[in-house]
């Protein structure tokens with residue numbers, strides 16, 4: 001099979017690789033769809049988190065094609081979605097159920113290192129099927145299945161926040177993760193959902209998913225904080241979800257929160273960003289980072305099964321694997337309007 005290998009910065013090179021061989025406890029999965037993640041694009045642009053030589057792709061749905069002799073819980077033909085980061089089940093964090101903090105999670109993950117090829121391929125080897133594979137209900141499509149991983153990230157951000165029904169919230173950024181966050185906040189009974197987004201197309205999607213107010217920070221300018229406080233009875237948001245990874249979001253999030261409120265840092269940014277700790281203290285802001293997901297795959301799959309997630313809105317396009325670089329990565333880099341692009345091997 002031909003797979004796109006990340007051979008140098010801003011370059012994917014198609015190379016011939018044999019179909020993966022599986023061992024006794026492993027599963028071979030035929031990939032139906034794989035989403036292009038923002039982290040893949042960051043890696044492609046500047047090498048962050050993704051070493052050269054990697055075959056990326058970690059948001060995939062597919063069919064069990066082959067099973068090893070010791071595999072008990074899956075049979076060929078099963079429709080599945082893969083959780084790309086398998087927990088060890090034994091470390092301090094795993095015992096507490098905080099699987100994304102597992103000691104071994106990232107060394108075993110698929111699609112983020114050359115050691116474990118990802119799902120931008122016809123087939124992907126699943127080394128820990130019991131930790132990694134989740135069956136899809138009959139009424140959940142493969143395209144929806146490919147959205148489970150990023151939706152799990154959004155849901156995790158909401159679940160580990162202090163969110164309660166009725167809370168007024170600000171969501172910064174209406175990309176995949178921000179839109180997912182909006183969706184789960186609505187399902188969870190948010191009071192007012194105020195969204196900050198510069199792209200008109202994404203602003204429309206946010207509204208379609210139930211955002212009460214969408215503000216463009218470039219239009220509001222200096223008056224943005226006042227506007228948000230005006231919308232929240234002069235108090236500020238109970239929780240602000242920073243879902244962009246753009247310095248503006250992290251730097252300003254605490255200014256939109258109420259005193260005693262919470263700022264959830266969901267978006268990833270690895271650059272230094274200056275904030276004034278005095279404000280954090282003065283307003284008793286609870287600043288909290290979130291990573292990946294614990295057990296959210298099950299919840300997301302159930303929400304999809306119950307038809308609670310407006311999944312069509314998240315998919316900006318579907319491209320053949322052969323066009324992944326031009327119509328996937330480069331399109332995501334060039335346009336602010338795209339949400340999730342799925343690759344079809």
Ligand SMILES: [Zn+2]
Pocket residue numbers: 037038039058059149150
């Ligand atoms: Zn991802």
Ligand SMILES: [Zn+2]
Pocket residue numbers: 087088089090091092093094101102103104105
């Ligand atoms: Zn562990």
